[in-house]
Amino acid sequence: MHFFEEEVKRFMKKKEMVERGDHIAVAVSGGVDSMALLFFLNKQRLHLGITVSAIHVDHMLRGGESLEDLRFVEEFCREIDVPFFGRRANAKHEAEVSHSSIQKAARNVRYALFEQGMDELGANKLATAHHADDQVETVLMQLTRGGHTQAGIPAVRSFAGGRIIRPFLGVTKEDIQAYTDDHLIKCREDPSNQKDTYTRNRFRHQVLSFLKKENPKAPLHIQHFAEERQEDEQFLRMLAQETIKNISTWEQETVSLQIEPFHEVPLPLQKRAIHLILNYLYHGKTAFSFLHIQHILQLLQSTAPSGKLNLPSRLSVRKINKQCIFAYETDEEPDYSNDFLFQEDRIYRQGAGTFTLTEKSVCPDEAECFRLKPDTPMPICIRMRQNGDRIELKGMNSAKKLARLLIDEKVPLAYRDYIPVVTDANGTILWVPGIRKSIHEGDGPLLLIYEKE
The missing domain is CATH 3.40.50.620 (HUPs)
Incomplete structure (x- = not known):
């Protein structure tokens, strides 16, 4: 053969x-x-x-x-x-x-x-x-x-x-x-x-x-290297999970870590343990980077008795004496007011970010954008989610409950009331920034730009 x-x-x-x-x-x-x-x-x-x-x-x-x-x-x-x-x-x-x-x-x-x-x-x-x-x-x-x-x-x-x-x-x-x-x-x-x-x-x-x-065999050598890296990474993450099992408490959307025994864990396992915690709290979404892990390790290694880091999506890391608490911020009440935008308006919502409605043709770097249809009823409304909200998505025969969408997208419970919702003047949901766009995006002249806080 x-x-x-x-x-x-x-x-x-x-x-x-x-x-x-x-x-x-x-x-x-x-x-x-x-x-x-x-x-x-x-x-x-x-x-x-x-x-x-x-x-x-x-x-x-x-x-x-x-x-x-x-x-x-x-x-x-x-x-x-x-x-x-x-x-x-x-x-x-x-x-x-x-x-x-x-x-x-x-x-x-x-x-x-x-x-x-x-x-x-x-x-x-x-x-x-x-x-x-x-x-x-x-x-x-x-x-x-x-x-x-x-x-x-x-x-x-x-x-x-x-x-x-x-x-x-x-x-x-x-x-x-x-x-x-x-x-x-x-x-x-x-x-x-x-x-x-x-x-x-x-x-x-x-x-x-x-x-x-x-070396003509270089691709095979690098393939073997990648295989070994994947196997090593899988083993180290399993070891990290086993190592911190008895020095951490995992709840639905909170993880607490005992700092002193964590210091005894080898650094390669510390890095992977933090990665596991963030991956758990973010439900598998890659909302954090290598730098976030480095900053958390620096916080844990500092001699200060307390400290705090703010991570994406309102996740905070607090050092309180001998404990490190990973949890979502719920101190501030959600802003339940409605903000309205006409062309060239710009508004800022506390805890959400900045929205701008403009005729720009290109979405700026580090921003999210939604292009309106030419006949979209104005003004555009920015608000928090409400009971009974539904959104029409591509590929679906009927509108989907927004509450169900947030569950399916694994959005943390504590964060759901802080996610902005974009509607037209008739109340039709156009966009949930960072989550999904509706079928109502078009090719009109107006671009809604969202810059997350």
Whole structure:
């Protein structure tokens, strides 16, 4: 049997990627990597005891060329008798509406359609064609940006009630290319992959090419490094959790920590313990950074008997003698008044932030924005949530209770009464900043800018 197939199967077994009875939807762009993955999994479906289907998303960024990619993948699936789910999504329009980069908007619509495709196909796993070269680029980009993790791309992670799996992480781009050549697998390449305007492409063409000249096996070495980092991190977090179990008290939205025994914990476990506490209180949302953890450690190590830090979303960290209390601030009463904005108005709400209604075309950095439809009833109203509030969301047939939305979004109970709600003059909820936008966002001239306090 082909060495490549044996290597991929060995990696999949090691990572426990598949079980008999799985339905795996393959994310297929039409390029070399994803076409090879679809071909491989379909060839091995009986041996692995799985069902295979394909999902393709056309981001509509290359006009007729990208539409041809969709048709190409659809035809290939027809030839090999694989169920196909293909959709077109206007990534450029999504970027304009959400005021984000094209890359971010494309990723958002892509993964939303992956989830929809899995649901319609009945798949419980999504396979993507990331390989060892991609792992190198990701690890180096994380290191360059100074992120708190350098573990790279996980081989398996949760997604849409199932899992994303990456069978090709243990092989290189050259391995995949050789496999497609050997089996005469047809493919189409996106010319944007050659443009150095994208950060990842610059790493690929300049940094990765240099590393491969130094050592052709560099991608596999860095992939092994990333695997070990992920395993080490998982072990250290489990150890941190076990270590602080008897010196901390965890309640629904409060954690108290005994400072003196915490000082006896090794620093690497201290950092991970703080990370666990913040992750617990923020319900898995990445609302904090490496700097927040450093500041908390500095507070705990200081000789002062008391002190306080204010973290995002009204979470405070208080040092009180021998205790450190992580809790949400509820001292101030929510502002239940209504504020109204006409064009070029600017208002500040205590505990929430600043709202500006303007004709600006671009959302400022570090701000959130909502573009109004041309016929939005004025003035715009900023208020706190009320009993019975409902919001109309994309993809839903009926309005959703705001109280239910805040629960589903895992917004801390103590913080829910402090979240601003944006409505039009008729009381229709347009936006809950930081949470979700309604279906009423449009392409009119007015932009509502929110700068969080």
